Amino acid sequence: RKEVEQDPGPFNVPEGATVAFNCTYSNSASQSFFWYRQDCRKEPKLLMSVYSSGNEDGRFTAQLNRASQYISLLIRDSKLSDSATYLCVVNLYGIRGSARQLTFGSGTQLTVLP
């Protein structure tokens, strides 16, 4: 079983739509959680951290549910520029590896259509 699992998609949505991605992680002792974004043929970049209380950055909202071991990302009012692959990322510090090591999901592909 993969440590971090995501629906690969693709999600094809019209501009202005709201879209949500989920990600599950297998180790209940995982410490911290993030979303990265990877544009086509580009390198991944940090999008936002994910907290139990939920956090919002403009049109993006991230939520963590520790009891169910899933992380979500909600994008409101989708823009063409949101088209990318969204990577769910978990830090397994204290479980395996070090605080510096991240485990990446394989990503969910989003295409926003005009």
Place this chain on the structure above:
Amino acid sequence: DVKVTQSSRYLVKRTGEKVFLECVQDMDHENMFWYRQDPGLGLRLIYFSYDVKMKEKGDIPEGYSVSREKKERFSLILESASTNQTSMYLCASSHNDRAYEQYFGPGTRLTVT
């Protein structure tokens, strides 16, 4: 701006050749990483280093070795390239104070024939 550079964007090598992939970062980051990225498998950690001359195995170290002689440079070595090592190789670095934010290089597309 943090900059992570990789020595080549595209590389074609023959089976059995020794391959060196170089990565340099300019932000004095302590931590450096080598990943490979394959469709459906995502990013998989090969090796990482948290200090000069220190290295730690990641999830898939077999067939690879690394070298970190200077803080800014982290090299990935394929001792004897095989076709199953055809992949996109990504280098990343991070600072201890924000270890969750890794900065990636543009990647090297390696093809082994």
